[in-house]
Every structure is written in C-alpha cells, then in structure tokens.
Amino acid sequence: MRIGLDFDDTLADFSEMLVRLTQERFGIDLLELHRQGKPGKPEVGAERWDVMLKDMLEGDLTVDMAPKHEAVEIAQRLAARHELVILTARYEREMPSALRWLERHGIPTAQVIWTDRGPKSAPAREHGLAVLFDDTAKNFDDFVEHPTVPALFLGATVSPRAQEPGAHVRHHLSHWREFEALVERLEAEG
C-alpha cells in the first residue's frame, strides 16, 4: 500500500518546539494561553511570531525537532512492507530542512510531496494513497467519498481551538501504534 504521512506534528514534534521557543524567546507560556482560548501570535506580536515560524520551518531548527513518540520506529517498520509518501502543506523553501530531518532519522520514503499550503485531497487521490495520517482535522474536510482513508492523529497539535473532524473521519488515533494497527487492518481487508 501507499501510506501518506503528514510531516509537522505527525512525524516531527513541531508543537513541542513552538511551545519551548515561545517560552525561551518571549517568556510566554503558550499552553497557558491556549487554555484561556487565546492564540499565541497576538500576544507575542505578529512580526516576532512570523520570524520564529520562519526560523522553525526554513532553518536548521526543523532538523532538531523531536520525533513524535515511536514515530521513527513505526515508520521504519511500515516502510519495510509499504511505500511511505510524505504529504505536507509546507512551502518548497521549507522542504530542505524537512528532507534533512527524514534523512537524519532514517525514514525511507517513496515520495515526498508538498502542497504550498494547498489542500491535500487532490494529491492524495493522484498519488494513490490508501491512507493519510495527519494531525489537522480540517485537512480531511474534503475527504468525503475519497479513496484515501483519513486517519486523524489526535492531540498532536497545540491549538487554542478544538478540532472538529467531520463524521466521515472515523479513525481518531492518539498514538503511532494505533496507526500501525489501522494499516494492518486495511491491509488485511485488501
């Protein structure tokens, strides 16, 4: 099978670094803000916030993002039997750092696709993805009657807003091990 994987907050722990840098650079507790339902950008200031995100996505910081728990081991196991396709909404200029992260952690990929912040439904279909593992519910909004099974990674993203997946998103997974089990079920179902 061709297995689609999101990058930020699915493979690499973007949010953990975002929370840490917001504290280190600005002394602001992003988790506490989010508990109050407030986004970080206005508190930090738009300009400083955008510089931080650019540093994280385009610079060396991506390479230092921690993997999500057991993501590397499980992705490697899956790659032994399946083709892994990275499907990220990153811009092209943000890809060199992501590719270096994948190389650093020894994750074999059949293909790496970026959408420049565009939707993922068309590329998922075009590239024959059997399943897509992604932490952002809204990425699946247009996966209704779609050949790719949407698998939502719960709790991976730090956000002041609750995610509301559509009813067609039936798989809500809180750990990579649950995703591995889903892939095995899909494989058995043929």
Ligand SMILES: [Mg+2]
């Ligand atoms: Mg993501």
